[in-house]
Each structure stands twice: as C-alpha cells, then as structure tokens.
Amino acid sequence: MKLTVTLEHRFQRTPDGAVWTGTAFAYAFWRRYLRGFERVRVVARVHEVAQVAADAKRADGEGVEVYAVPAYVGPLQYLRRSRQVKRAVRAAVEDAEAVILRVPSTLGGIAARALRRRGAAYAVEVVGDPYEVFAPGAVRHPLSPLLRRTSPRSLRRRCRHAAAGAYVTRTVLQQRYPCGGPSLGVSDVELPPAAFVPQPRTYARAPSPLRLVTVGSLEQLYKGTDVLIDAVAACVRGGMDLRLTIVGDGRHRGELEARAARASLQAHVTFAGQLSGGERVRACLDAADVFVLPSRTEGLPRALLEAMARALPCLGSRVGGIPELLAEEDLVPPGDAEALAARFAACGSDPAWLARSSARNLEVARTYRDEALSALRDEFLALVAASALSPRANGSRLQRASTS
Numbered sequence: 516m517k518l519t520v521t522l523e524h525r526f527q528r529t530p531d532g533a534v535w536t537g538t539a540f541a542y543a544f545w546r547r548y549l550r551g552f553e554r555v556r557v558v559a560r561v562h563e564v565a566q567v568a569a570d571a572k573r574a575d576g577e578g579v580e581v582y583a584v585p586a587y588v589g590p591l592q593y594l595r596r597s598r599q600v601k602r603a604v605r606a607a608v609e610d611a612e613a614v615i616l617r618v619p620s621t622l623g624g625i626a627a628r629a630l631r632r633r634g635a636a637y638a639v640e641v642v643g644d645p646y647e648v649f650a651p652g653a654v655r656h657p658l659s660p661l662l663r664r665t666s667p668r669s670l671r672r673r674c675r676h677a678a679a680g681a682y683v684t685r686t687v688l689q690q691r692y693p694c695g696g697p698s699l700g701v702s703d704v705e706l707p708p709a710a711f712v713p714q715p716r717t718y719a720r721a722p723s724p725l726r727l728v729t730v731g732s733l734e735q736l737y738k739g740t741d742v743l744i745d746a747v748a749a750c751v752r753g754g755m756d757l758r759l760t761i762v763g764d765g766r767h768r769g770e771l772e773a774r775a776a777r778a779s780l781q782a783h784v785t786f787a788g789q790l791s792g793g794e795r796v797r798a799c800l801d802a803a804d805v806f807v808l809p810s811r812t813e814g815l816p817r818a819l820l821e822a823m824a825r826a827l828p829c830l831g832s833r834v835g836g837i838p839e840l841l842a843e844e845d846l847v848p849p850g851d852a853e854a855l856a857a858r859f860a861a862c863g864s865d866p867a868w869l870a871r872s873s874a875r876n877l878e879v880a881r882t883y884r885d886e887a888l889s890a891l892r893d894e895f896l897a898l899v900a901a902s903a904l905s906p907r908a909n910g911s912r913l914q915r916a917s918t919s
Contacts, residue, residue, distance in 0.1 A: 516900060518552035519608055521626045522617040525588075526574050526581055527564045534561065534574045534581040537789070539817075541572035544705070545579045547889075551896030555579045558607040558622060562586045570791030582607045584622060590656065593621065605629045613903035614638065616677075619645045619670050627673050636678040636902040638696075638895075641688045642703065645670055647812030647834055652736060652850055667691070678902035681895040683815040684836035697898055701891040702883050704817045709793065710824045711881070712801075715874035718866035724756035725863040728803035728827075730796065730818040731810075734765030739809035739832060741774060745852035746809070748778035750859050757783055757859065759807075762799055764789040800825045804869070805862065811849050813837055823880035828872035830858055840879055845872060 527535045540557075548555045557574070561583035575581050584603045587593045593600065604625040608614060614630060614637040616623035623639075630637050645666035649659045656662075670692050674680060680694030683702050727747070731738035740761060747759050761771070761784065768786060775784040790796050800806065806822035806829045813835030822829055823840065831837040832849040847854045862868045881887075 516552050516612050516903065517554045517556060518548055518613045518615065518896075518899070519556045519558060519582075519611040520548065520615045520617065521558040521604070521608075521620060521622045523559070523620045523622065525560045525562060525586060526583075527562050527567050527571070528581075528583065529564060529567060535567045535571040536574045537568065537571055541574055542576040542579060545574075545576075547892055548896065549578050550889075550893055551900060552613065553578065556582050556607065556611075558582045558584060558604060558626070560584050560586045560622075601625050608635075611635070613899050615640055615899060616673065617642055618673055619643055619648070619666060623673065624669060627676070631676065638679040638899045638902060639674055639677040639681070639694065640703070641670075641674065641680060641682045641692055641694075641814075643814040644688060644691060644812060644835060646691075648737070650811050650849070652741075652811055655736070679895065679898035681892075685839050687836055687839065688814070696902070699891055699895060701888055701895060702815050702820070704815065704820050704883060705885055706820060706824055706880065706883050707885060710797070710821060711884075712824070712826050712877070715826045715877050716828075716870065718869045721864045721866050721869070722804045724758050725859065726802065726804045727757060727759045727807050727859070728762065728799060728805075728822075729759070729807050729809075730762040730799075730822070731808070731816075732765050733761075733763050733767045733771060736767060737810060737812050738763075739811050739849065740767075740771055742809045742850055742852045742855065743807055744771060744775050744778065744780065744784065746855035746859060747783060748775075748780055749852060749856040751778075751780065751783055753856075753860070755860060755863065757863075759784045760787055760799060760803065761785065762787045762790055762796065796821065797825060800827055803827060805830060805859075807855070808832070808837065809847065809849065809855055810834055810837065815839070820880055820883055823876035824883075826873045826877040828862070828869045829876055830855070830862070840876075842872070842875060844868075 524540050545555050585596050585599045587596050604622050608626045617640045649663035674692040675695045677694050678696040680698035682688045682700045685700040747757050750757050800822050806827045808819050808831040810832050815836035830845050831841050833846045834849050
C-alpha cells in the first residue's frame with residue numbers, strides 16, 4: 516500500500532531530479548513510514564535549484580518520492596500561485612490509498628477538502644498550535660490577528676474529521692485539537708544512541724562565566740531569540756558574566772545581530788550560524804552550561820530534547836509541549852525578558868539546581884529514545900492503514916461529521 520504525506524517544508528530539486536533538504540525530513544526520517552507501507556509519497560513545496568549546499572541531505576530514495584508543489588514563501592506568494600498550488604495538491608492525493616496530513620498546514624487543508632469531497636479518509640499528525648504561531652511577536656504580518664482567529668478553527672475541523680491522529684505532545688495539543696478517530700501521542704523527534712551522554716553532569720560550584728546556548732531557526736521569531744538577547748543584556752547591565760551562543764540561521768539574523776550590538780553585547784553573544792551534522796551541534800551543547808528555549812510557540816521541540824539528552828540543564832517558556840518536558844521551576848512566561856533574566860541570575864549561582872536539572876533532563880530524554888517510541892509509531896501507521904482499507908465506512912463517518 517502507498518502512503519501519501521503532506522507537510523509544510525521547502526525542499527530543493529537539482530537538475531538530475533534528486534530532492535534535497537537542509538535540515539529536517541531527510542530520507543532517514545521517511546524510512547520509519549516504510550515500516551508500515553510499501554511506498555511513501557511526500558507532498559511539499561519544491562524549489563528548483565542548480566546546486567545545493569555541501570551539507571544538504573537527500574530527501575528521496577528507495578520507496579520514497581517527493582511530489583513537487585510549486586514553491587512559495589508567505590501568504591502573498593501563496594495568493595499569487597494558489598491555483599497552481601491547489602491543482603498540484605489535488606493531483607497528488609487523487610489516487611492516494613492512505614493519507615497523513617501533517618498539520619497545521621496550508622497544503623494539508625487543500626488535501627483534506629479534496630479527500631472529503633470524494634469520501635476518502637485521512638489521518639493527521641498534529642505538530643504545532645496555530646494559535647501560538649500567530650501570537651504577537653511570533654510572526655510579523657498584517658494578517659496575523661486574523662489568522663490567529665481562523666487557523667485554530669480550521670485545525671479543529673481537520674482533526675475532528677480525521678480517521679486517526681498522532682500528536683507530538685502527550686496531552687496539550689490533544690486537548691485543544693481533539694481527533695474524531697483513535698489517536699495517540701508520540702514524538703516525531705529522532706534520538707539515536709549517539710545523542711545521549713551516559714550520565715548527568717556534576718557541579719562543584721557555579722560556573723563563571725555562565726555559558727548559555729540556544730538552537731533554532733531565525734527565519735521567524737518563533738523561538739524568542741530577541742527575548743533571549745534582551746534577557747542577556749539585562750543580566751550584563753546588572754554585572755553578571757554571561758556568554759550566549761546562538762545556533763541557527765534565517766532572515767532575522769541581521770536584525771538580531773543589530774539588536775545585540777545596540778546592547779553592546781559583542782563580547783557576550785556569538786552567532787554560530789547553521790551547524791551541519793549532529794556531532795557539531797552536540798559539541799556546541801556539551802560546551803554550554805544551560806540550554807535556553809524561550810519560544811513563543813512550539814509543538815514538542817527537537818532542539819530541547821537533544822539538549823536534554825546531553826544532560827544539559829534547560830530553561831524554556833510555558834508554551835506547547837515544553838511544560839511536558841521541563842519541571843515547573845525551569846519555565847518562564849513567553850515573551851518575558853525580565854523573568855528570563857531573573858532565572859539566569861538565580862540558576863547561574865545555584866550548583867544544586869544545575870545538578871538537579873541535568874539529572875532530571877537526561878532521565879526524561881531517555882523516555883524519547885527511538886526504541887521506546889517505535890512501537891507507538893507503528894501502532895499509528897496500523898491505524899492509518901486500517902482507515903484506508905475501509906473507505907466507505909470512513910467516508911460515511913466524515914459526511915456525518917461535516918453536518919454536525
């Protein structure tokens with residue numbers, strides 16, 4: 516049986532037909548779906564390029580094809596190309612046997628409407644919360660207030676009509692966007708054995724300077740990197756010795772570098788850019804004292820789990836799945852630089868907290884090992900396959916749901 520998966524990601528295709536990705540959704544990610552299906556079709560935006568970066572990874576491969584949707588960036592480009600985009604998505608799912616929509620997603624919404632029109636079933640993988648995505652400060656766009664109202668309603672409708680669901684959180688997203696069919700919570704983060712250190716860290720005394728690290732895209736301000744810079748600036752003004760390393764890249768990098776410069780943080784903040792390969796990221800984590808993720812929106816953050824697997828003490832904001840990973844004492848309100856600075860001052864001088872957080876984080880991360888989650892992932896794929904084998908029953912259920 517063939518599985519079709521829609522998702523919001525931009526791949527690159529070279530003239531030889533190979534499809535590439537810079538970070539997520541490489542071929543290794545799709546292999547897990549081949550445990551339940553003979554073939555996988557990935558439906559996503561694809562940019563045609565002459566060549567790719569040296570560290571790019573192949574996304575397609577044996578049993579996995581990428582169905583190209585015309586590339587666009589942002590709502591305005593989507594509006595200009597909406598006819599071509601809709602036509603491509605509808606064609607991609609026209610002969611689909613089993614379908615998973617990774618949502619929230621524009622492409623997933625198009626596919627859901629096409630599938631429901633012909634009474635076909637689909638499953639969902641819920642990986643984020645649009646209410647938080649369009650929160651103030653997360654996305655700078657004039658339509659953000661409108662999208663914050665309409666997008667959650669659309670996602671609730673997609674989930675209500677789904678034949679099965681998988682959520683990257685254990686409870687948070689399930690409560691906000693309940694599935695109409697059977698569902699389970701299972702992270703999509705891959706944590707191979709090499710991601711883990713054998714034991715927690717020990718601290719004879721508080722580190723000085725306190726070395727902070729954050730990892731995340733700078734394409735949007737989702738990750739709260741601007742808030743983190745402001746918190747570091749407040750601590751430095753107060754006489755605290757801090758060093759912050761920012762791993763990641765994107766169109767807001769220049770703006771964030773200017774923000775750090777205005778606060779005279781050149782000696783305190785390093786922009787490391789995008790680091791290819793797990794080993795380089797892990798080396799950066801191992802060199803730090805505290806990992807910080809003051810996000811405005813999250814599903815279940817991969818970067819946080821990777822830091823926890825290195826037994827790194829962590830601080831994060833109280834959004835999405837972060838409270839499912841961190842203790843209450845390690846959480847701050849999103850967008851609150853003052854509260855984050857206060858936590859830096861408190862934890863940076865507390866070896867007991869550093870040791871406690873290190874031990875707890877490693878223990879929690881071990882519950883997300885690949886071998887611990889593979890059975891749940893296979894269970895979800897079995898639900899997806901079962902829904903595809905009974906299209907008439909699912910079609911009737913979906914029609915009833917659409918009238919409720």
